[in-house]
Amino acid sequence: MTLLAIKNLSKRFSSGGRRVAAVDDVSLTLEPGETLGLVGASGSGKSTLARILMRLLPADAGSIRFEDEDWLALSGADLRRRRARMQMVFQDVLGAFNPRATVASVLDDPLRIHAIVPKAERPKEIAALLDRVGLPASYADRSIREVSGGQRQRIAIARAIATKPSLIVLDEAVSALDVSIRGKILELLVELQEERGISYLFVSHDLAVLRAVSHRIAVMDAGRLTETGPMRQVIENPQSPAAMALIHAVPRLVTEPTEGPYRDV
Amino acid sequence: MRLVRHLVRTPEGAIGLAILAALVLVALFAPVLSPGDPLRIAGRALLPPFADPAFPLGTDRLGRDVLAGILHGTRTSLAVGLAAALAAIAIGLCVGLTAGFAGGLVDEGLMRVVDAFQIVPSFLLALAFVSVIGASVPVVVLAIALGAWADPARLTRAQVLSIRERDYVASARVIGMHPAEIALREILPNALPPVLALSAIIVAAAILTEAALSFLGLGDPNVVTWGSMIAEGRNILRSSPSLSIFPGIALVVTVVGVYLFSEGLTKALAGRRLEP
Ligand SMILES: Nc1ncnc2c1ncn2[C@@H]1O[C@H](COP(=O)(O)OP(=O)(O)OP(=O)(O)O)[C@@H](O)[C@H]1O
Ligand SMILES: [Mg+2]
Numbered sequence: 235m236t237l238l239a240i241k242n243l244s245k246r247f248s249s250g251g252r253r254v255a256a257v258d259d260v261s262l263t264l265e266p267g268e269t270l271g272l273v274g275a276s277g278s279g280k281s282t283l284a285r286i287l288m289r290l291l292p293a294d295a296g297s298i299r300f301e302d303e304d305w306l307a308l309s310g311a312d313l314r315r316r317r318a319r320m321q322m323v324f325q326d327v328l329g330a331f332n333p334r335a336t337v338a339s340v341l342d343d344p345l346r347i348h349a350i351v352p353k354a355e356r357p358k359e360i361a362a363l364l365d366r367v368g369l370p371a372s373y374a375d376r377s378i379r380e381v382s383g384g385q386r387q388r389i390a391i392a393r394a395i396a397t398k399p400s401l402i403v404l405d406e407a408v409s410a411l412d413v414s415i416r417g418k419i420l421e422l423l424v425e426l427q428e429e430r431g432i433s434y435l436f437v438s439h440d441l442a443v444l445r446a447v448s449h450r451i452a453v454m455d456a457g458r459l460t461e462t463g464p465m466r467q468v469i470e471n472p473q474s475p476a477a478m479a480l481i482h483a484v485p486r487l488v489t490e491p492t493e494g495p496y497r498d499v
Numbered sequence: 500m501r502l503v504r505h506l507v508r509t510p511e512g513a514i515g516l517a518i519l520a521a522l523v524l525v526a527l528f529a530p531v532l533s534p535g536d537p538l539r540i541a542g543r544a545l546l547p548p549f550a551d552p553a554f555p556l557g558t559d560r561l562g563r564d565v566l567a568g569i570l571h572g573t574r575t576s577l578a579v580g581l582a583a584a585l586a587a588i589a590i591g592l593c594v595g596l597t598a599g600f601a602g603g604l605v606d607e608g609l610m611r612v613v614d615a616f617q618i619v620p621s622f623l624l625a626l627a628f629v630s631v632i633g634a635s636v637p638v639v640v641l642a643i644a645l646g647a648w649a650d651p652a653r654l655t656r657a658q659v660l661s662i663r664e665r666d667y668v669a670s671a672r673v674i675g676m677h678p679a680e681i682a683l684r685e686i687l688p689n690a691l692p693p694v695l696a697l698s699a700i701i702v703a704a705a706i707l708t709e710a711a712l713s714f715l716g717l718g719d720p721n722v723v724t725w726g727s728m729i730a731e732g733r734n735i736l737r738s739s740p741s742l743s744i745f746p747g748i749a750l751v752v753t754v755v756g757v758y759l760f761s762e763g764l765t766k767a768l769a770g771r772r773l774e775p
Contacts, residue, residue, distance in 0.1 A: 314675035329666040
């Protein structure tokens, strides 16, 4: 059963008289437990697509089916309840948290809103979530400003898995991190996927990152999807000019062994 | 509190806080420091200052104690200034939050009203309001607030509009938080600090406006105010300048104190934001 099916999705922005087709007739699908890497140059519309999918932006045209429901038809309390199934991790490790939040409150919100566990068990669940992403339970009392960027992204991942979603959208989720930390976070994401069968829509402009985690890759250029295919095929034998340009921008990508460092695809 | 520690670490904040604390104490204990009605005739008329220990700052044309007037005037100035600023901030917050959250036509409409109030000089507005309705403390407070709420409204709206676009608000929507909770818990607390920093300046302006209204005879005639004392002394400015000078000094000290406090507050808020 297909988890997510996006059909003919379009979104235009008009800013200062100039009209931009940020997302132009995009269709794609995602299977349970699968990672789709979405790659494209800056301004190609990746974030816009992710934000429409997360219902943070309205679409102009097109449809989205998610878990056999018309995802764009949901609204109000229905939508809020169903949001538990689709979560997101943001790029900006600082901006994605209320500056007044504590680690505990960041993780408590989803547990409370979706009544994941009874109130009395929430501290235990928060400790379990922290443990699952590799942080000590004692971090719960810290202010979100008192933890490092990599740790913050672990907390963001813990928040995303708190509601037991079937899909997590990651918009440049490791781009702001150090290369050494980046590998550890990718490893964690892959582990979580194998353990819980979560699907990822992994947005990045960095093919090296996507090669490490993706089963399939979709290439975006100026709002359009120019190419979709199995990861190895797209990287070794790109068909569209946009894909070729992206691959040539990373010189060692093709000569390196094609197995990702964390998994055989 | 962390903010207070930051505040007293800046020289402006420390001096401003000290002046304001002294003024508040004077205002609270005015009936103890100088018992009785400050408007009553207490002694010989036009006693010069520093002559009679019973009247350190002398008496006015009717024989009223100048020191008593200044001590009790502190109450009026601070009370009217604070009440007017509080009312202005409250109105401004409500309008700014509504405009920022509602958007669309509501936002357009409210902002045109804000424009209108910003174009009319606030003192003229207060003047007109008091002349029409009549002078009493609540009317004066309302009149001053009416001319001062537009700035906090505009600032609050701008804050809401900018914070609404932050990732952490998107993140709150993504986990399914109710819009009302997003407004109250995610946006409002982060939108408030600059508006609060602005409130000190509004207090200073309100104190000056109140003094100006009293000076023109549009203050509440039943309470003593610095403005009305200055106006009283103006007629005999050549022979007894001290009658206008002492309340004038009180006014200047108060306004400078409030300004220093607001400067310190702004710096403290900025410093706190810079902290890791
Ligand atoms: N709110 C907006 N108003 C107007 N134009 C917008 C808005 N958001 C995005 N755009 C435009 O839409 C296009 C796609 O932007 P988007 O952020 O989706 O690109 P992206 O692929 O995520 O780029 P990046 O890799 O830099 O994050 C760009 O041309 C951008 O200028
Ligand atoms: Mg982007």
